[in-house]
Amino acid sequence: DQQVKQNSPSLSVQEGRISILNCDYTNSMFDYFLWYKKYPAEGPTFLISISSIKDKNEDGRFTVFLNKSAKHLSLHIVPSQPGDSAVYFCAASSYNTDKLIFGTGTRLQVFP
């Protein structure tokens, strides 16, 4: 049972435009959410996180939005750059388990 879902396996966006990556979760106990970015032949790198007490967190070009009632989070990248082309994983954890559950990833391609 996939508790964290990324329903779009791939996304293609033009350079300079907004990239929106989506993630849905089923476990209402999740209270901490993260986004990781992965390039080929490298391990994932942490991008941005959000606690369930917030609905938005911003870091430079990256903004994560959390809609708890819909059990949905999204990552916005503005403006998108070719170097953003990678696989993006969302992950969630709950305070009582302290283990990260990852989604299946979305491959983002930013073209010139």
Added chain:
Amino acid sequence: KAGVTQTPRYLIKTRGQQVTLSCSPISGHRSVSWYQQTPGQGLQFLFEYFSETQRNKGNFPGRFSGRQFSNSRSEMNVSTLELGDSALYLCASSREGSTDTQYFGPGTRLTVL
């Protein structure tokens, strides 16, 4: 500060064999987690070790085991390999656990023939 290192980077084994993968965390990090990445399944949590004790475990069969040494280095062992075990195995270290920022190693690509 040196990053997380994993050895070996690539492995080819045959069904029925066993394999041991190694992970050296960032200095000062006490938590090491292991993940399996396969196409279509994303990153699946295997287990987490903290101060030489397994603190969390994912839904994998007992063929998958691990341990952590006093210097926080960790090993993962898979016995009686199956074709479906072919995957990228990633370890991640953090100071205290999953909700800290985890730093991932480059992974070990295991191919089972």
